[in-house]
Amino acid sequence: MQNIGSIGAMLLRLRDDENTYLALNPGITASGFARTRIVRTAQTPAWLIHGKTISEWRPHGFTEQEGALCLYGPNLNAITLDEVLRIPDEKQVLGYLVRVSNALLSAAEAAAEAGLELPRIATFGVLLVEDGGVLLLPKPILDGICEHLPRRQALEMVERYNHPDLTGEAAITFSLAALTYTAVTGRPPYAGDTIEELRERMRDRPPTEPLVARPDLKPELADHLLNALSPERERKLQGRQTQAPTLADWPQIIEETRSAGPSAGPSAGEPDPGHNRLLRAAEKRERRYERRYRRSGYLRRNTARLVISTIVILVLGGLFGNILYQQLQPRSISGYAPDEVVRAFYESINTLDHETMSETVVDGAGRQEIQQVMRLYVGSRVRIAMEQREGFTSAQEWRDAGMPPIEPGEMLFGVAELEITSPEPASGVSEEDERRFLARYERWYTADTGEEPGETPEQGEGRRPEIEGYRHEDRLHLKRDGNDWVIYLIEERAPEPIDPTELRP
Numbered sequence: 001m002q003n004i005g006s007i008g009a010m011l012l013r014l015r016d017d018e019n020t021y022l023a024l025n026p027g028i029t030a031s032g033f034a035r036t037r038i039v040r041t042a043q044t045p046a047w048l049i050h051g052k053t054i055s056e057w058r059p060h061g062f063t064e065q066e067g068a069l070c071l072y073g074p075n076l077n078a079i080t081l082d083e084v085l086r087i088p089d090e091k092q093v094l095g096y097l098v099r100v101s102n103a104l105l106s107a108a109e110a111a112a113e114a115g116l117e118l119p120r121i122a123t124f125g126v127l128l129v130e131d132g133g134v135l136l137l138p139k140p141i142l143d144g145i146c147e148h149l150p151r152r153q154a155l156e157m158v159e160r161y162n163h164p165d166l167t168g169e170a171a172i173t174f175s176l177a178a179l180t181y182t183a184v185t186g187r188p189p190y191a192g193d194t195i196e197e198l199r200e201r202m203r204d205r206p207p208t209e210p211l212v213a214r215p216d217l218k219p220e221l222a223d224h225l226l227n228a229l230s231p232e233r234e235r236k237l238q239g240r241q242t243q244a245p246t247l248a249d250w251p252q253i254i255e256e257t258r259s260a261g262p263s264a265g266p267s268a269g270e271p272d273p274g275h276n277r278l279l280r281a282a283e284k285r286e287r288r289y290e291r292r293y294r295r296s297g298y299l300r301r302n303t304a305r306l307v308i309s310t311i312v313i314l315v316l317g318g319l320f321g322n323i324l325y326q327q328l329q330p331r332s333i334s335g336y337a338p339d340e341v342v343r344a345f346y347e348s349i350n351t352l353d354h355e356t357m358s359e360t361v362v363d364g365a366g367r368q369e370i371q372q373v374m375r376l377y378v379g380s381r382v383r384i385a386m387e388q389r390e391g392f393t394s395a396q397e398w399r400d401a402g403m404p405p406i407e408p409g410e411m412l413f414g415v416a417e418l419e420i421t422s423p424e425p426a427s428g429v430s431e432e433d434e435r436r437f438l439a440r441y442e443r444w445y446t447a448d449t450g451e452e453p454g455e456t457p458e459q460g461e462g463r464r465p466e467i468e469g470y471r472h473e474d475r476l477h478l479k480r481d482g483n484d485w486v487i488y489l490i491e492e493r494a495p496e497p498i499d500p501t502e503l504r505p
Contacts, residue, residue, distance in 0.1 A: 001014050001015070001016055001021075001063045001065070002014065002015050002016070003065055003066075004020070007022075007077075007078070007079075008079055008080065008083045009080070009082070009083060010024055010026060010027070010080055010082065010124055011023065011024060011025070011078065011079070011080060011127075012024075012025055012065065012072075013075070014063065014065075014070075014072055019075070020075045021060065021072045021073060021074065021075055022072065022073060022075050022076045022078065023063070023065070023070040023071065023072035023073075024070060024071045024072075024080075024124065024137075025065060025068050026124045026145050026149065026153070026157075027068055027149075027150070027153065028068060028148040028149060029067060029068060029069060029148065030069060033468065033497060034147075035069070036497075037144065038062065038069065038144040038148065039061065039062050039069075041140040041141045041143075041144040042061045042062055042071060042141065044138040044139075044140045044141055045138065046058075046059065046073075046135055046136060046138055047107060047110075047135070047136045047138070048129070048133050048134075048135050049103040049106055049107060049134045049136065050131075050132060050133045051102070051106065052106050054106065054107070057073055057074060057076070057135055058073060059071050059072065059073040059141070060072055060073050060074075069148075071137075071141065071145075076127070076129050076130075076135070077129065077130035077131075078127040078128060078129045078130065078135065079127065079128050080123065080124050080126070080127055081096075081100065081121075081123040081124075081126040081127070081128065081179075082123035082124050082157055084097075084128060085123060085179070085182060085183065090183065090184065090262070091258055091261075093183045094180075094184075094257055094258035094262075095258055097176075097180060097183055097254050097258075098251060098254045098255045098258060099128065099132070099134055100126060100128070100134055101250045101251040101254055102251045103133075103134035103136070104118075104121075104136075104176065104247070105247055105248060105250075105251060108168075108172055117139060117167075117168075118136075118139070118171075118172060119136070119137065119138060119139035119142040119143070120139075120142065120158060120162045120171070120175075121158075121161050121162060121172065121175035121179070122137075122142055122146065122157055122158045122161075123157045123161070124145075124157050125137035125142045125145075146158055151195060154195065155192075155198065159198050159199070160182075160188040160190070161175045161178040161179055161182075162174070162175055162178075163202050164199040164202060164203065169246075169247045172247055173228060173244075173245070173246060173247045173250065174228065174229065176228075176247070176250045176254075177224070177225055177228035177245070177250070178190075178229065180250070180253070180254055180257070181207065181210065181229065184210075184214060184217065184221070184257065184262040185210060185213035185214040185217070186213075186214070187208075187213060189207030189208060189210075189213075189225070189229050190202055190208070191208065202231075203231065204231070205290075206226060206230035206289060207225070207226070207229045207230070208286065209222075209226070209282040209283070209286040209289075210222035210225045210282075211278060211279050211282035211283075212279075212282050212283055212286045214262070215279050216263045216264055217263065217264065218257075218262060218263065219264065219275070219278055221253075221262055222278075222282070224245050224253055227243070227244040227245065228244050228245050331359045331484050332356055332359055333356070333359050333485075334483065334484050335484075336484070337485070338435040338437070339420055339422065341360050341478060341484075341485050341486065341487065342360075342420050342437050342439060342476055342478070342487065343418070343420060344356055344357075344360055345357055345360040345361065345366065345476075345487060346415050346418050346439060346441060347415075347418070348360075348373075349369065349373055349414050349415050350394035350395060350396055350414040350415060351394070352376055352377040352380060352392075353373075354370050354377055357369070358370055359486075360486060360487055361487045361488070362486045362487070362488050363488045363489070365487045365488055365489055365490050366487065366490055376392075376411075376413060380392050391409055391410050391411055392410070392411050392413065393406065393410060393411065393412050393413075394413070394414045395412065395413065395414035395416040395442065395443065395444040395445075396414065396415070396416040396418075398412055398416070398444065399416040399417065399442070399444075402504070403500060403503060403504050406446055406465050408465065410446075410465070411445075411446055411465075412444055412445055412446045412465075412467060413444070413445045414443070414444065414445075415441045415442065415444075415472075416441065416442045416444060417441060417442050418439065418440075418441040419439070419440045420437055420438070421440075422435070422436070422437050422438075423436055423437075423438055432480075433479065433480065434477065434478065435477075435478045435479075436475065436476065436477055437475075437476045437478070438473065438474070438475055438476075439472075439473070439474045439476060440472070440473050441471075441472055442469055442470070442471055442472070442498060443469065443470050443472055443495070444468070444469045445467075445469075446465040446466065446467060446468075467500050469497070469498035469500060470495035470496060470497055470498060471495060471496045471498055472492065472495050473492075474490050474491065475490070476490050476491075477489040477490075477491075
C-alpha cells in the first residue's frame with residue numbers, strides 16, 4: 001500500500017495497484033495479540049450521515065505506514081474534527097459544529113431505534129466530508145484505537161470532551177457543549193494536566209466560568225454552556241431554574257451563535273454596566289469553585305485510594321515478613337522428587353501460592369511469573385477487604401467446569417492441562433547433579449486485564465470480559481541446592497494462541 005500524500009495531520013491518501021483509499025493515522029502502534037484484536041474491529045462499518053440519511057462506510061482494514069497502524073477504506077475528501085477545532089476562523093468552526101450536532105442528533109435517533117450504543121466523541125473519530133456529510137467511527141474501532149493512544153493524545157482528543165460518568169444522549173449533549181465551549185473561548189471547559197485530574201474536575205465542579213474564559217461572551221450562551229456542563233448537584237446549589245439544553249437543542253444554539261456571533265459587544269462604544277456586573281459575579285464564582293475544589297476535593301477523591309493503600313501496606317508488611325520467616329525455615333518442598341518440584345511451581349500459580357513458587361526456584365528463575373502471582377494475591381486480598389469477595393477463578397477449575405463464560409467483574413487466571421515430561425538427559429551430565437523437564441500447559445486470563453489481571457478489579461459494568469488463552473512449552477533445568485531439588489533456569493518458547501470456541505463442547 002503506497003502513501004501518495006497527507007491530508008492534514010491525521011488523514012492520508014493511500015493507493016494500491018487498482019484503487020485510492022482514505023486512511024486515518026491516529027498515531028498508534030500495536031503488536032502480537034493486541035494488534036490482532038484491534039485489526040478485527042475494522043469489520044465494523046462506520047456511519048456516513050447526510051441530514052437524516054445514514055449510509056455505511058466500510059473500512060477495508062488496518063495497514064501499517066511508517067510503523068503506525070492506519071485505518072483505511074473507500075476514498076473521501078474529509079477533515080477531522082481535531083483539525084476543525086484548530087481553524088482560526090471562529091465562524092467557520094461553528095459552521096462545522098452545526099453539521100456535527102445535526103449528524104449526532106440523527107445518529108442518536110437511529111441508534112435508539114436499533115438498540116445500539118453510540119461511541120464517545122473523539123476529535124479524530126469524527127470526519128467532516130467535503131460533500132456535507134459527517135463520518136462517525138463506530139464504537140469498536142474507536143475503543144480499540146483509544147486503548148493504544150498515548151495518554152497525552154487520549155487526554156487532548158478524547159477525555160477533554162467526554163464526561164466519565166455519562167452515557168447515551170446525555171454523554172453526547174455534554175460533548176457538544178464542550179466542543180462549543182472550546183470553539184467560542186479558545187480553550188476546553190475543564191483544566192487538568194492528567195486524565196485523572198480532568199475526570200475529578202468534571203465530577204466535582206462546574207467548568208471554568210465561560211465569562212471568565214471569554215469576558216465578552218453573550219450571557220445567554222454562557223448560561224447554556226454552564227447548564228450543560230455543570231454537575232446536576234451544582235446546578236441545584238446555584239438555584240438555576242432553566243433546564244439544561246437537550247441534544248435536540250444544540251443544532252439551533254450553535255447555529256444562532258454562528259450567525260449572530262458569540263460576542264455580546266459594547267453598546268455605542270460604551271461598556272455595558274450590566275455585563276460588567278455579570279463578569280464580576282462570574283469571576284467571584286470561579287474563585288469560589290476553585291478554592292472549594294482544592295480545599296475539600298482531596299479527601300473525597302482519595303478516600304478509597306487511602307483505604308486500599310492502607311490495606312496493601314498491611315498485606316505487604318505481613319507478606320514480606322512471612323517471606324523472611326520462611327527463608328529461615330526448611331523448604332516446604334524438602335524431599336520432593338524433581339518432577340514434583342516442577343508440578344508444585346505450576347500448580348501454585350492457580351492457588352496464588354507465591355511462597356511455594358519462590359521455594360521451588362533459585363538464581364532468579366521464574367521471577368516474572370512469581371511477581372505477577374504476588375501482585376494478583378495482593379489484589380485479591382484488597383478485593384476481599386473492599387468487596388467481601390475474591391472474584392477469582394483458576395484456569396484449571398474453569399477448564400474442568402467446561403469453560404463457562406466469565407461473569408462481569410470476575411477474573412480468570414492461571415494454567416491448565418499441565419503435562420510434565422522428562423527428555424533425555426544431556427550428555428556428560430549426571431542425573432544426580434541436574435535434571436531437565438518439559439512442561440506443556442495452557443495459560444488463560446481475562447483479556448480486559450491484560451497480563452496482570454490482579455491490578456484491575458473492574459471489568460466494565462454488565463459486560464462479560466473476553467477470554468484469551470495460549471499454549472506454552474517451557475524447558476526447566478533443576479539442580480540440587482543442599483538436599484533439595486530446585487529450578488535454576490526456565491527456557492520459554494513463544495506461546496501459541498488458543499481459540500476458546502474450538503475447545504468448548
